[in-house]
Amino acid sequence: MSSEGRAPRPTPGHGPELFSTPSLLALAVVAFVVELALFGGAGAIAHHAVGGGLVGWVAAVVAVAAVLILWGLFMAPKGRFRLQPGARVVVAALLCLATAYGLVDAGWSAWGWFVGIAGIAVVAAQLVLPTAERPDGR
Numbered sequence: 001m002s003s004e005g006r007a008p009r010p011t012p013g014h015g016p017e018l019f020s021t022p023s024l025l026a027l028a029v030v031a032f033v034v035e036l037a038l039f040g041g042a043g044a045i046a047h048h049a050v051g052g053g054l055v056g057w058v059a060a061v062v063a064v065a066a067v068l069i070l071w072g073l074f075m076a077p078k079g080r081f082r083l084q085p086g087a088r089v090v091v092a093a094l095l096c097l098a099t100a101y102g103l104v105d106a107g108w109s110a111w112g113w114f115v116g117i118a119g120i121a122v123v124a125a126q127l128v129l130p131t132a133e134r135p136d137g138r
Contacts, residue, residue, distance in 0.1 A: 027129075031122045035071075037115045038099050042067045044111075045102035085126075093123045 046063035047056035074083050075091065083091060096119025103112030 027122065027125055030118055034096070034115065034119045034122050037111065038095060038119065039064055039067055039071075041099040041103050041108075041111065041115055044108060045099070045106055048106040089123055089126055092126075093120060096120055096123065 043060035043064040046059040050056050050059045071079075073079050073081050075088055076082070082088070096115055100112045100116030100119065103109075103115060105112075
Protein backbone atom coordinates (compact mmCIF):
# COMPACT_ATOMS: atom_id res chain seq x y z
CA MET A 1 0.00 0.00 0.00
CA SER A 2 1.15 3.55 -0.66
CA SER A 3 1.31 6.22 2.00
CA GLU A 4 -2.15 7.40 0.90
CA GLY A 5 -3.70 4.01 1.65
CA ARG A 6 -4.02 2.93 -1.97
CA ALA A 7 -2.30 -0.01 -3.61
CA PRO A 8 0.58 1.08 -5.85
CA ARG A 9 -0.22 1.14 -9.56
CA PRO A 10 1.65 -1.38 -11.69
CA THR A 11 4.14 -0.04 -14.19
CA PRO A 12 2.58 0.22 -17.66
CA GLY A 13 3.87 -2.27 -20.19
CA HIS A 14 4.27 -5.20 -17.84
CA GLY A 15 2.04 -8.07 -16.80
CA PRO A 16 -1.70 -7.38 -17.03
CA GLU A 17 -0.97 -3.71 -17.68
CA LEU A 18 0.71 -4.59 -20.99
CA PHE A 19 -2.51 -4.05 -22.89
CA SER A 20 -3.75 -1.13 -20.76
CA THR A 21 -3.61 1.43 -23.57
CA PRO A 22 -3.89 1.21 -27.35
CA SER A 23 -0.31 2.51 -27.67
CA LEU A 24 1.12 -0.20 -25.43
CA LEU A 25 -0.92 -2.84 -27.24
CA ALA A 26 0.43 -1.59 -30.58
CA LEU A 27 3.99 -1.62 -29.23
CA ALA A 28 3.56 -5.17 -27.92
CA VAL A 29 2.24 -6.35 -31.31
CA VAL A 30 5.06 -4.64 -33.22
CA ALA A 31 7.65 -6.05 -30.80
CA PHE A 32 6.25 -9.56 -31.28
CA VAL A 33 6.26 -9.24 -35.07
CA VAL A 34 9.82 -7.87 -35.01
CA GLU A 35 10.94 -10.83 -32.89
CA LEU A 36 9.38 -13.26 -35.37
CA ALA A 37 11.03 -11.40 -38.26
CA LEU A 38 14.38 -11.57 -36.46
CA PHE A 39 14.12 -15.29 -35.84
CA GLY A 40 13.00 -16.00 -39.39
CA GLY A 41 15.62 -13.60 -40.71
CA ALA A 42 18.39 -15.54 -38.99
CA GLY A 43 17.21 -18.67 -40.77
CA ALA A 44 16.90 -16.95 -44.14
CA ILE A 45 20.39 -15.47 -43.83
CA ALA A 46 21.86 -18.87 -42.89
CA HIS A 47 20.03 -20.54 -45.80
CA HIS A 48 21.38 -17.94 -48.22
CA ALA A 49 24.91 -18.00 -46.75
CA VAL A 50 25.42 -21.72 -47.45
CA GLY A 51 23.90 -21.60 -50.92
CA GLY A 52 20.43 -23.01 -50.28
CA GLY A 53 19.30 -26.55 -50.93
CA LEU A 54 19.06 -29.18 -48.23
CA VAL A 55 22.19 -27.88 -46.51
CA GLY A 56 20.60 -24.43 -46.52
CA TRP A 57 17.49 -25.72 -44.78
CA VAL A 58 19.59 -27.50 -42.17
CA ALA A 59 21.60 -24.29 -41.63
CA ALA A 60 18.36 -22.31 -41.33
CA VAL A 61 16.92 -24.66 -38.70
CA VAL A 62 20.18 -24.63 -36.72
CA ALA A 63 20.42 -20.82 -36.90
CA VAL A 64 16.82 -20.29 -35.79
CA ALA A 65 17.19 -22.83 -32.98
CA ALA A 66 20.37 -21.13 -31.76
CA VAL A 67 18.78 -17.68 -31.82
CA LEU A 68 15.65 -18.96 -30.04
CA ILE A 69 17.70 -20.65 -27.31
CA LEU A 70 19.93 -17.62 -26.78
CA TRP A 71 16.95 -15.24 -26.85
CA GLY A 72 15.08 -17.40 -24.37
CA LEU A 73 18.03 -17.54 -21.97
CA PHE A 74 19.25 -13.95 -22.13
CA MET A 75 16.53 -11.67 -23.54
CA ALA A 76 13.10 -13.10 -22.71
CA PRO A 77 11.25 -11.69 -19.68
CA LYS A 78 11.50 -15.05 -17.89
CA GLY A 79 14.98 -15.87 -19.19
CA ARG A 80 17.17 -17.84 -16.79
CA PHE A 81 20.17 -15.53 -17.35
CA ARG A 82 18.32 -12.39 -18.44
CA LEU A 83 20.65 -9.52 -19.21
CA GLN A 84 20.44 -6.20 -17.42
CA PRO A 85 18.23 -3.62 -19.18
CA GLY A 86 21.10 -1.67 -20.74
CA ALA A 87 22.75 -4.78 -22.11
CA ARG A 88 19.42 -6.07 -23.46
CA VAL A 89 18.87 -2.81 -25.37
CA VAL A 90 22.35 -2.97 -26.89
CA VAL A 91 22.00 -6.64 -27.86
CA ALA A 92 18.53 -6.06 -29.34
CA ALA A 93 19.73 -3.07 -31.37
CA LEU A 94 22.79 -4.94 -32.68
CA LEU A 95 20.70 -8.00 -33.53
CA CYS A 96 18.16 -5.85 -35.41
CA LEU A 97 20.86 -4.04 -37.37
CA ALA A 98 22.87 -7.18 -38.15
CA THR A 99 19.77 -9.08 -39.25
CA ALA A 100 18.57 -6.13 -41.33
CA TYR A 101 21.95 -5.87 -43.04
CA GLY A 102 22.06 -9.62 -43.72
CA LEU A 103 18.56 -9.64 -45.16
CA VAL A 104 19.18 -6.65 -47.43
CA ASP A 105 22.50 -8.14 -48.53
CA ALA A 106 20.77 -11.45 -49.34
CA GLY A 107 18.20 -9.67 -51.50
CA TRP A 108 15.27 -9.39 -49.08
CA SER A 109 15.26 -5.60 -48.92
CA ALA A 110 11.72 -5.03 -47.65
CA TRP A 111 12.13 -7.62 -44.90
CA GLY A 112 15.51 -6.16 -43.97
CA TRP A 113 14.25 -2.58 -43.86
CA PHE A 114 11.29 -3.66 -41.73
CA VAL A 115 13.54 -5.44 -39.23
CA GLY A 116 15.93 -2.52 -39.11
CA ILE A 117 13.42 0.31 -38.77
CA ALA A 118 10.74 -1.41 -36.67
CA GLY A 119 13.37 -3.11 -34.53
CA ILE A 120 15.14 0.14 -33.71
CA ALA A 121 11.76 1.80 -33.04
CA VAL A 122 10.94 -0.93 -30.50
CA VAL A 123 14.39 -0.58 -28.92
CA ALA A 124 13.94 3.20 -28.71
CA ALA A 125 10.52 2.75 -27.09
CA GLN A 126 12.08 0.45 -24.49
CA LEU A 127 14.54 3.20 -23.62
CA VAL A 128 11.84 5.76 -22.84
CA LEU A 129 9.08 3.64 -21.30
CA PRO A 130 9.12 3.02 -17.56
CA THR A 131 10.00 -0.53 -16.64
CA ALA A 132 9.26 -2.75 -13.70
CA GLU A 133 12.31 -4.60 -12.47
CA ARG A 134 12.09 -8.25 -11.55
CA PRO A 135 12.76 -9.12 -7.91
CA ASP A 136 16.26 -10.29 -8.89
CA GLY A 137 17.01 -6.87 -10.47
CA ARG A 138 16.84 -7.97 -14.09
